[in-house]
Amino acid sequence: MTTTALQHPLPDASPLIYGCMGLGGGWNSQPLSEADIDRAQAAVEAALDIGITRFDHADIYTHGKAEACFGALFKRQPALRQRLRLQSKCGIRFADKQGPGRYDLSAAHIERSVEASLQRLGSERIELLLLHRPDPLLEPAEVAEAFARLRAAGKVGQLGVSNMNAAQMQWLASALDAPLAANQLELSLARLDAIEAGTCFNDTQALQRPGSLAWAGTLEYCQRERIPVQAWGALAQGLYSGRAGADAAPAVTRSAALVRELAEQHATAPESIVLAWLMRHPAGIQPVIGTADPVRIRACGDAARIRLSREDWYALYVAARGQALP
Numbered sequence: 001m002t003t004t005a006l007q008h009p010l011p012d013a014s015p016l017i018y019g020c021m022g023l024g025g026g027w028n029s030q031p032l033s034e035a036d037i038d039r040a041q042a043a044v045e046a047a048l049d050i051g052i053t054r055f056d057h058a059d060i061y062t063h064g065k066a067e068a069c070f071g072a073l074f075k076r077q078p079a080l081r082q083r084l085r086l087q088s089k090c091g092i093r094f095a096d097k098q099g100p101g102r103y104d105l106s107a108a109h110i111e112r113s114v115e116a117s118l119q120r121l122g123s124e125r126i127e128l129l130l131l132h133r134p135d136p137l138l139e140p141a142e143v144a145e146a147f148a149r150l151r152a153a154g155k156v157g158q159l160g161v162s163n164m165n166a167a168q169m170q171w172l173a174s175a176l177d178a179p180l181a182a183n184q185l186e187l188s189l190a191r192l193d194a195i196e197a198g199t200c201f202n203d204t205q206a207l208q209r210p211g212s213l214a215w216a217g218t219l220e221y222c223q224r225e226r227i228p229v230q231a232w233g234a235l236a237q238g239l240y241s242g243r244a245g246a247d248a249a250p251a252v253t254r255s256a257a258l259v260r261e262l263a264e265q266h267a268t269a270p271e272s273i274v275l276a277w278l279m280r281h282p283a284g285i286q287p288v289i290g291t292a293d294p295v296r297i298r299a300c301g302d303a304a305r306i307r308l309s310r311e312d313w314y315a316l317y318v319a320a321r322g323q324a325l326p
Ligand SMILES: NC(=O)c1ccc[n+]([C@@H]2O[C@H](COP(=O)([O-])OP(=O)(O)OC[C@H]3O[C@@H](n4cnc5c(N)ncnc54)[C@H](OP(=O)(O)O)[C@@H]3O)[C@@H](O)[C@H]2O)c1
Pocket: 018, 019, 020, 021, 022, 056, 057, 132, 162, 163, 184, 185, 231, 232, 233, 234, 235, 236, 237, 238, 239, 241, 242, 243, 288, 289, 290, 291, 292, 293, 296
């Protein structure tokens, strides 16, 4: 593996985000290997090739090894750091001697987590810090103080959230002096909750899809407040772009066939259609793609140039939900 190939200009914005959860060699206690770093480099190169400049981490991914991979890459190629935007997350704690698996958005944990992420990343700054999941014990004023200290120290640029609904975002935002910079939600053809919340709320279908009700008004709130929505799990783990086998549910088989048909029409790969479906939503959704396979990463490269028609968008939506709309 050469270490000189990462030579790309830095575009200002990137419609797609690269998700780093699959890097670092697995959720185990094995130390990071050169092969893990080579694999990360190949993924980063492929992501840069298709115009991705934002990279999504979390303190917990592969127990810190995903961030450590980037630290190693920046050592290989110090100039690389200037061409990327880093985001990371904090707030999930695994079971340990102190307690069970839990969420922790206390000021002390947020600050400790950021320090550890910066150390692993070998970076002085994370451009965007996301609060990974809502913590019932969250106190907005405490989060605001922690963020103000981290921002004043130049360690964090902006604050955003993940997996929070509109009410939780409003509650948190009430204590902040800067707007939330993102909400990262699970959103894909396989995980439609945030969209379903706006379509089947007044119908008995809502009873069959209770998960969606928690998300009522979330996409609308993000649009009104101009908070970018990031979609995690955007490729639906490949379910509609080649992974589904003969035993897949009928809705998955039908949707995957439609994705293939649309890919042919648009002369592109199925991955780009799966992402274009998300990007057609007026919330300006930024898919976070988690494949580490350079071929699959490059297959996502047409997503931003494809605008699905209203009819094709609905055809895929209805196929994926497996039931006509109310
Ligand atoms: N905020 C949160 O709570 C949260 C939670 C989870 C994830 N995330 C972020 O979102 C990113 C993406 O999430 P994700 O990885 O769950 O979603 P994803 O992009 O939908 O799926 C990626 C996974 O699917 C596999 N895959 C994709 N296409 C495939 C195909 N055609 N055949 C076989 N396997 C295929 C990939 O394997 P290969 O690598 O082999 O292609 C990879 O394991 C993560 O990296 C992370 O940054 C955030």
